[in-house]
Amino acid sequence: MKKLLFVLFLACGLASPAWAAVDINTASQSELEAVKGLGPAKARAIIEYREKHGPYRSIDDLTKVKGLGKASVAKLKHELAMGEVKPAEKPKK
Structure with a gap:
């Protein structure tokens, strides 16, 4: 019985999709919208703020x-x- 439970537990763990955090400095609109709690308006606002x-x-x-x-x-x-956040480049003279 323990072996069966272990196998079921292992199978469920392998069947779940891989999770990766979304990088707020590079994420697209659709990547941000995929985050639970972020809809189209908030995703757009995050990108607009980042661009500005x-x-x-x-x-x-x-x-x-x-x-x-x-x-x-x-x-x-x-x-x-x-x-990684890179510092702004100094303007060339």
Whole structure:
């Protein structure tokens, strides 16, 4: 019986889709919409803010986006990630 339960447990674990956090600095509209709690309007707002102000420095920067407060960001943190943020290049003379 224990072997059967173990096999069922293992099969369920392998059958579930792989989970990967969404990078808020590179994600497309559809990738952001796939995050539970983000609809089209919030996904669009995240991208528009990123395009206007540059890459996010931390996940908490999402609180600066209209429609996303501290509570919303706290719920989303486990599904979001950030890639490496590169400093802005100095203009060439």
